Amino acid sequence: MISKMPDPTQLKADLEAWREQSGAQSPLPLMLAESLLSRAEKEREAVAQKLYQRIEACLEQRCPVASVSNEEAPSATPSPLAPLLEALKRETQAPQPKPLSKLDQQLQEQNRKLLGELAVAPQSEESTEVTTGLRAASRFQQHQIKHAKHRKVRIALEQKPENPGPLNPHMLAVKILNEIQAVSPAYLDRFVSYIDALNALQQSREHKNRKAARGKGQRK
Known part of the structure; x- marks a missing residue:
């Protein structure tokens, strides 16, 4: 709604x-x-x-919200910073992440393999032997992946047709990317990951089909 x-x-x-x-x-x-x-x-x-x-x-x-009686509240005057602190508190409280569906997990794993992301297994509270070097390498690769996504979006937005019609598919895609980027950059990163994963799956399927066709030709 x-x-x-x-x-x-x-x-x-x-x-x-x-x-x-x-x-x-x-x-x-x-x-x-x-x-x-x-x-x-x-x-x-x-x-x-x-x-x-x-x-x-x-x-x-x-x-201020209706205060309690004077006996319970020593001061009835609210702090002038209370509204600001409350607003900042709401802004900093991150929502609880929703559990990923099976499809999301598969796409996420596929995306990690295709983009060369360093897969680091979740560490338990008792495990403290992970070196600083590995964590730094993981952060660096995460930064590279994010930079690559932003570069793809920038190139897509720059390569607009010169004289597009009102229903030009390329121009409609550019408008959608602009809207997503303005409203939710985080969702745009996830959207690009989906596109990369689907594109890689399609290329892998085409490669298998070509390989199967060559095998049939050799048997003949």
């Missing part, structure tokens, strides 16, 4: 009201929200929607 985009005009009015209430001292969450609003006005709709949602979250956090 697609979430409704907050009204930019209403957000701007709420921020102006917040600034008037704050007086001369502007709280950090307000400054952050105003910066996000300025950036959202220059971004495309998909990116702007995410920024507007963050601004809306900042506005919701500006009012």
